[in-house]
Amino acid sequence: DADVTQTPRNRITKTGKRIMLECSQTKGHDRMYWYRQDPGLGLRLIYYSFDVKDINKGEISDGYSVSRQAQAKFSLSLESAIPNQTALYFCATSDFSQGPLPNTQYFGPGTRLTVL
Amino acid sequence: DAKTTQPNSMESNEEEPVHLPCNHSTISGTDYIHWYRQLPSQGPEYVIHGLTSNVNNRMASLAIAEDRKSSTLILHRATLRDAAVYYCILRDPGGGADGLTFGKGTHLIIQP
Numbered sequence: 001d002a003d004v005t006q007t008p009r010n011r012i013t014k015t016g017k018r019i020m021l022e023c024s025q026t027k028g029h030d031r032m033y034w035y036r037q038d039p040g041l042g043l044r045l046i047y048y049s050f051d052v053k054d055i056n057k058g059e060i061s062d063g064y065s066v067s068r069q070a071q072a073k074f075s076l077s078l079e080s081a082i083p084n085q086t087a088l089y090f091c092a093t094s095d096f097s098q099g100p101l102p103n104t105q106y107f108g109p110g111t112r113l114t115v116l
Numbered sequence: 117d118a119k120t121t122q123p124n125s126m127e128s129n130e131e132e133p134v135h136l137p138c139n140h141s142t143i144s145g146t147d148y149i150h151w152y153r154q155l156p157s158q159g160p161e162y163v164i165h166g167l168t169s170n171v172n173n174r175m176a177s178l179a180i181a182e183d184r185k186s187s188t189l190i191l192h193r194a195t196l197r198d199a200a201v202y203y204c205i206l207r208d209p210g211g212g213a214d215g216l217t218f219g220k221g222t223h224l225i226i227q228p
Contacts, residue, residue: 004159033215042203042218043160050214058215090159094214103209105152105216107159 003027004108006091012114013081021076021111023091032074033092033105034058034066036085043090049074050096081115088112120204125223128194136189136222138204143184147206151178151189152216155200160218163189163202199226 004025013019023032030051035043035058045058047066055066063085067075078085091108121139128134140149151163164171164178166187171178177190191198203221 031214035215035218040220042220043216044218045215048215092159103207103214104162105160107161110157110159 004091004093004106006089006108006111008111009109010112012116014116015082017081019078019081019113021089021091021113023074023076023108025072025091025093025106027093027095027106028071029093029095029106030071031094031096031103032068033094034064034074034076035090035092036060037088037090037110046076046089078113078115081113083115086113086115120206120219122202122204122219122222124220125225127225127227129227130196131193134191134194134198134224134226136191136202136204136224137186138188139186140204140206141185143206144208146208148209149178149180149184149187150205150207150216151176152203152205152218153198153200154203154221155197160203165207194224194226196226196228199224 007022033048034046037043044060046064047058049055049068052068065077089111092105094103094105148165148167150165152160153163154160164176166178179188201221201223203218205216
């Protein structure tokens with residue numbers, strides 16, 4: 001299912017570098033999310049966006065920033081990457097236009113980021 | 117936030133039913149019970165959700181206890197493709213944050 005795509009799929013970078021992860025969706029959904037997953041753990045919410053003009057912090061936003069360039073595009077930036085940001089990053093979308101239920105979230109394939 | 121408790125792992129045989137339990141003793145009256153699963157090397161995918169009544173869809177069934185303090189995801193005939201981590205998640209549709217709160221989930225192993 002290529003409705004939610006993430007680029008790059010894998011990235012190795014060095015401490016202190018700026019890096020951007022990109023997410024695009026063709027589902028026409030209004031809401032988009034960024035999560036990170038550490039080994040053996042569930043996903044944690046970094047940022048979410050209700051629409052282009054509405055960005056909100058999630059549980060673990062420190063060290064990250066986002067940009068909603070268009071309804072279909074939501075980017076996550078690490079301004080100065082550090083090793084403990086090594087993780088799997090997932091983008092997700094949901095359609096709230098039909099109401100709050102079930103508000104199913106659709107996830108991209110993930111980006112594996114390694115910070116050396 | 118109301119939390120859920122799931123076994124770390126479960127094992128079952130192919131073509132047999134699988135019952136995945138979830139305890140949520142502090143569930144509020146407005147929390148919906150959602151299940152997602154994450155196949156190896158993939159993002160999570162929605163499985164099913166419910167409030168009070170049992171629910172069925174093409175992927176699974178959800179049985180909810182009368183007091184709503186526990187629920188069970190039922191895979192009627194497991195296949196090897198059902199091997200995944202299954203997450204039980206509570207969501208209040210009126211809540212502001214809207215993100216999903218994932219625990220560690222249950223790692224389901226299917227034996228051929």
